[in-house]
Amino acid sequence: MPFEGVDFYDMESSLSEEERAVRDTVRRFVDDEVMPVIAEHYIAGTFPTDLIPTMGELGLLGANLPEKYGCAGLNNVAYGLIMQELERGDSGIRSFASVQGALVMYPIHAFGSEDQRKRWLPGLATGELIGCFGLTEPDFGSNPGGMITTARETADGWVLNGAKMWITSGSMAHVAIVWAKTGGLDDPSSVRGFIVRTDTKGFTAKDQKGKLSLRASDTSELVLEDVHVPKDALLPNSAGLKSPLMCLTQARYGIAWGAVGAAMACYDEALSYAKNRIMFDKPIAATQLQQARLAEMLTEITKAQLVVLQLGRLKDRGTMTPQQVSLAKRNNVNVAAECAREARRLLGANGILVEYQSMRHMANIESVYTYEGTHDIHTLILGQAVTGLSAFGD
Numbered sequence: 001m002p003f004e005g006v007d008f009y010d011m012e013s014s015l016s017e018e019e020r021a022v023r024d025t026v027r028r029f030v031d032d033e034v035m036p037v038i039a040e041h042y043i044a045g046t047f048p049t050d051l052i053p054t055m056g057e058l059g060l061l062g063a064n065l066p067e068k069y070g071c072a073g074l075n076n077v078a079y080g081l082i083m084q085e086l087e088r089g090d091s092g093i094r095s096f097a098s099v100q101g102a103l104v105m106y107p108i109h110a111f112g113s114e115d116q117r118k119r120w121l122p123g124l125a126t127g128e129l130i131g132c133f134g135l136t137e138p139d140f141g142s143n144p145g146g147m148i149t150t151a152r153e154t155a156d157g158w159v160l161n162g163a164k165m166w167i168t169s170g171s172m173a174h175v176a177i178v179w180a181k182t183g184g185l186d187d188p189s190s191v192r193g194f195i196v197r198t199d200t201k202g203f204t205a206k207d208q209k210g211k212l213s214l215r216a217s218d219t220s221e222l223v224l225e226d227v228h229v230p231k232d233a234l235l236p237n238s239a240g241l242k243s244p245l246m247c248l249t250q251a252r253y254g255i256a257w258g259a260v261g262a263a264m265a266c267y268d269e270a271l272s273y274a275k276n277r278i279m280f281d282k283p284i285a286a287t288q289l290q291q292a293r294l295a296e297m298l299t300e301i302t303k304a305q306l307v308v309l310q311l312g313r314l315k316d317r318g319t320m321t322p323q324q325v326s327l328a329k330r331n332n333v334n335v336a337a338e339c340a341r342e343a344r345r346l347l348g349a350n351g352i353l354v355e356y357q358s359m360r361h362m363a364n365i366e367s368v369y370t371y372e373g374t375h376d377i378h379t380l381i382l383g384q385a386v387t388g389l390s391a392f393g394d
């Protein structure tokens with residue numbers, strides 16, 4: 001059955017015709033092309049690379065970047081709806097699009113030269129080129145300012161040394177945006193971004209095995225050993241830790257929308273299962289306990305939808321703050337985690353099977369809860385925003 005959406009507060013009436021059309025196109029893509037293959041890939045622990053060309057053709061990669069670089073030039077609500085629908089399919093599919101658009105194409109657009117934009121963005125928009133974003137290191141996750149990857153300037157370019165961990169699309173990428181310190185290791189203001197071709201000597205990517213979450217996604221460790229890159233590998237307008245953190249704001253925005261998609265998928269599955277599962281001679285949907293579950297899920301999904309729609313309107317107006325994004329990422333991913341768990345429980349034993357979606361979403365959301373700023377980190381960002389006091393070191 002095609003997915004019809006969850007829309008208790010008539011969000012539809014707040015969307016423009018273009019926003020609805022984009023949402024419906026991605027919804028069909030997910031129903032027709034993602035859903036039939038995702039369980040198989042999840043079990044195999046592989047990313048469905050066959051879907052990439054279609055994602056490119058549909059304009060889903062870097063969709064809110066300008067048309068002159070081969071992108072769709074959509075507004076941020078349409079971009080968010082794309083993320084919502086992709087994550088309704090699987091967090092791994094949305095992760096791929098988030099990384100490509102918000103963490104690879106956005107920094108090239110925001111901090112790159114015009115030559116770099118023209119050289120890289122069109123191929124990344126079609127999906128002919130795949131990118132990854134290397135910020136996290138084995139010993140520096142929540143505090144990337146401590147990173148120890150370095151970039152030393154030479155007569156004809158730069159030499160990079162270091163290791164990056166947990167890098168989405170790392171093994172399949174043609175190009176990596178690598179963040180490194182160009183000055184003292186205790187100086188986060190010396191962080192700069194580099195466009196590194198992954199076939200450069202000294203660059204290796206190794207698949208991280210053993211994941212029980214986000215299995216339909218490539219997650220890799222990157223090692224850079226005396227990687228020589230030319231001068232034009234540097235993103236000239238990147239300046240300090242603020243630059244990668246600005247990229248994170250873009251990706252977190254998409255995740256806040258994506259989490260709504262995962263929650264909707266679980267609610268939809270739970271509702272349909274509850275109506276059809278007969279126990280004690282009546283559908284379990286007719287019991288107060290299961291209705292309470294469904295009512296709670298519906299309420300939280302509706303609130304999460306309102307949060308991202310308003311956030312998107314603020315972003316389109318140019319007034320959105322990183323702290324507002326933190327609230328949305330923190331809340332909506334938590335809503336998705338709760339909905340996935342409750343849906344799985346409502347499904348009984350069937351809920352542990354891969355042919356149903358809820359447990360796959362439940363496992364995926366554990367990664368989403370951790371990456372792009374853990375739930376705790378966003379709590380501290382909000383705490384700092386309202387008190388003016390930083391509690392990170394405490």
Ligand code: TGC
Nearest residue numbers: 095098135142143144145168242245246249322371372373
């Ligand atoms: P702090 O001193 O607070 O900030 C340094 C400068 O940056 C500014 N800033 C931001 N700007 C834009 N967006 C944001 N989100 C920003 N956060 C901070 C800040 O105003 C300051 O500017 P200025 O002008 O004063 O220099 O830096 P800090 O070192 O104290 O760190 C703060 C903290 C802990 C919040 C930050 O490091 C953080 O967000 N940590 C979490 C790390 C994280 O989220 N990593 C994500 C890695 S990528 C990933 O997970 C991809 S998963 C993708 C997928 O598969 O979908």
Ligand code: FAD
Nearest residue numbers: 133134135136141142166167168214367371372374376392
């Ligand atoms: P840590 O920072 O070690 O945190 C461990 C625990 O301590 C957490 O519960 C955290 O909330 C808590 N904690 C940390 N600091 C504080 C504090 N001050 N006060 C209280 N509690 C605290 N990174 C990239 O750069 N690129 C990618 O493409 C990418 N993709 C990813 C894909 C997956 C599937 C995953 C799981 C991660 C990915 N990451 C990526 C890394 C991700 O961003 C980090 O895992 C995340 O930032 C947290 O870092 P950590 O895992 O080192 O946890």
